[in-house]
Amino acid sequence: MPRKPTTKSKKPLPAKKANMGGWNMNNFSTTRAQLFAPVAQDQRRDLSPRDRVEMMRRTRWGDRNSGIVRQILGDLTQYAIGDGIRPQSHCKNAKLYEQYFHDWSRKCDITNRFSFAQAQSILLRSAARDGDSFAIKVRNASGDPKLQLVEAHRVGNPVPPEKEVPGMHDGMIFGAYGELVGFNVYKSDGSSRTVYANAMMQIVDMEYASGARGTSILAASWNDIQDEMEILAMEKIGVKASSDVSLVLNKKEGVIDENMAFELGAMPPSNGLGNMAIQMGGKIVALDVGESLTSLQSNRPSPTFTGFLKSIQQDISRGILPYSFVTDSSGNTGPGLRLDIAKADRTFQKWQSLIIEQLCIPSWGYVIGDAIANGDLPDDPEWNKVSWTTPKRVTVDAGREAANDRADMELGLISMSELYAQRGLDFRSEMAKRAEDMSFIVNLAKTTGIPVEMLYKPTNIQPGTLGPLAPNAYVDSEADTSSVDALIDQNEDPNSAS
Numbered sequence: 001m002p003r004k005p006t007t008k009s010k011k012p013l014p015a016k017k018a019n020m021g022g023w024n025m026n027n028f029s030t031t032r033a034q035l036f037a038p039v040a041q042d043q044r045r046d047l048s049p050r051d052r053v054e055m056m057r058r059t060r061w062g063d064r065n066s067g068i069v070r071q072i073l074g075d076l077t078q079y080a081i082g083d084g085i086r087p088q089s090h091c092k093n094a095k096l097y098e099q100y101f102h103d104w105s106r107k108c109d110i111t112n113r114f115s116f117a118q119a120q121s122i123l124l125r126s127a128a129r130d131g132d133s134f135a136i137k138v139r140n141a142s143g144d145p146k147l148q149l150v151e152a153h154r155v156g157n158p159v160p161p162e163k164e165v166p167g168m169h170d171g172m173i174f175g176a177y178g179e180l181v182g183f184n185v186y187k188s189d190g191s192s193r194t195v196y197a198n199a200m201m202q203i204v205d206m207e208y209a210s211g212a213r214g215t216s217i218l219a220a221s222w223n224d225i226q227d228e229m230e231i232l233a234m235e236k237i238g239v240k241a242s243s244d245v246s247l248v249l250n251k252k253e254g255v256i257d258e259n260m261a262f263e264l265g266a267m268p269p270s271n272g273l274g275n276m277a278i279q280m281g282g283k284i285v286a287l288d289v290g291e292s293l294t295s296l297q298s299n300r301p302s303p304t305f306t307g308f309l310k311s312i313q314q315d316i317s318r319g320i321l322p323y324s325f326v327t328d329s330s331g332n333t334g335p336g337l338r339l340d341i342a343k344a345d346r347t348f349q350k351w352q353s354l355i356i357e358q359l360c361i362p363s364w365g366y367v368i369g370d371a372i373a374n375g376d377l378p379d380d381p382e383w384n385k386v387s388w389t390t391p392k393r394v395t396v397d398a399g400r401e402a403a404n405d406r407a408d409m410e411l412g413l414i415s416m417s418e419l420y421a422q423r424g425l426d427f428r429s430e431m432a433k434r435a436e437d438m439s440f441i442v443n444l445a446k447t448t449g450i451p452v453e454m455l456y457k458p459t460n461i462q463p464g465t466l467g468p469l470a471p472n473a474y475v476d477s478e479a480d481t482s483s484v485d486a487l488i489d490q491n492e493d494p495n496s497a498s
Contacts, residue, residue, distance in 0.1 A: 043208035073128055076125070080352050085120060101367055105117070123135060126203075127205065134203070137201070137362075171184045172212045180197045217320050224316045235305060245296050321343075345393055360388050
């Protein structure tokens with residue numbers, strides 16, 4: 001028998017919720033505050049232009065007024081850039097290219113105010129504080145290649161919004177396939193112009209593949225930064241207030257008569273008793289029955305407040321630089337301090353790589369390529385092969401690490417080029433200097449007639465144990481031996497087979 005039809009609607013199945021998958025972090029709890037966060041989406045939607053500008057306004061205020069913010073940004077810039085990241089060319093005309101770039105880098109910006117090292121520092125500090133920074137490849141009135149430094153607030157959507165082109169987000173123009181096409185840059189008069197992507201260099205530490213503009217390294221710490229400044233300011237007011245009151249007079253009425261005011265020094269002396277107090281170097285106080293004069297002992301700031309302030313500062317430093325590196329390393333042990341130094345060094349190396357990839361290499365290609373195209377430099381097929389020497393790496397135990405580096409070099413674990421690069425030096429330049437120094441020592445020994453060992457490493461040589469250099473019969477005494485290639489061993493026949 002067929003089933004009778006029914007008019008009752010079926011009860012719908014319950015909709016799946018975020019806390020039905022067994023993940024405790026998604027479960028509702030009355031003991032925790034609810035997070036008012038948007039749904040997971042592209043970072044371009046999460047970071048609106050209004051939010052980014054507001055973050056930039058606050059971090060710039062912190063850079064001007066907060067000591068710990070200036071310390072973080074200053075340490076990052078000082079140890080990552082130092083006196084500048086310098087190029088090392090790897091072609092036949094290396095010295096010629098390097099000298100040309102060095103001459104250009106003395107005044108590299110369009111205003112002729114900043115060197116290339118200063119431009120690196122400005123751009124890195126701005127990128128860490130504001131989220132990103134920019135440099136445009138431009139030319140001056142003479143047609144020379146220059147850089148125009150652009151801060152983050154100079155890049156944004158045009159005003160009014162009707163002038164926005166399709167694919168634009170927060171001043172960046174993207175193509176149909178997501179490729180970067182150009183930037184919208186504000187002028188001083190309020191108008192804007194489009195700069196194509198191949199002419200603009202964006203310095204940014206991007207954390208999301210779907211992002212366009214960067215965020216400040218201080219974004220997650222800003223609430224703690226502001227709280228630390230406000231709490232410290234209020235505590236200082238309290239310390240000043242408690243320091244201003246030294247004595248407390250306990251009495252039944254809240255009025256001090258003229259005699260008591262005189263005794264406490266609030267009124268000028270008018271009789272012999274006051275003169276006596278001045279001559280004796282103190283004050284004579286007469287108290288009535290039921291009155292007492294006590295000294296106020298202030299307990300501000302308390303040790304617990306100091307520890308609380310340290311906890312806030314540690315939270316500020318997390319995710320940026322180790323607290324022991326930025327603020328206080330007194331409570332850290334030797335191994336712990338070395339670990340924090342290694343963490344800080346990794347952070348500096350990351351920003352150095354960003355500056356090299358996003359600024360230094362494009363600048364080298366722009367300047368050297370332009371000089372080759374104009375005929376100012378010879379064309380070398382490997383002109384674009386260049387590496388960059390960073391400042392000396394930060395260390396907590398230079399002697400121990402130097403000994404380990406020498407041992408690793410002798411075993412072939414690291415090359416001499418890498419060792420010199422760790423110290424912020426160019427291997428070839430330093431070897432050329434060393435060769436010139438040794439050439440000078442050898443020629444000086446010949447001129448004065450004393451052994452070379454007396455001039456080079458004389459600590460292990462006893463006077464009179466070595467004779468002067470013997471004249472070489474195979475060497476022309478009038479030949480020029482100032483260059484390294486012209487130096488010949490004093491007892492070697494240059495014509496003999498080796």
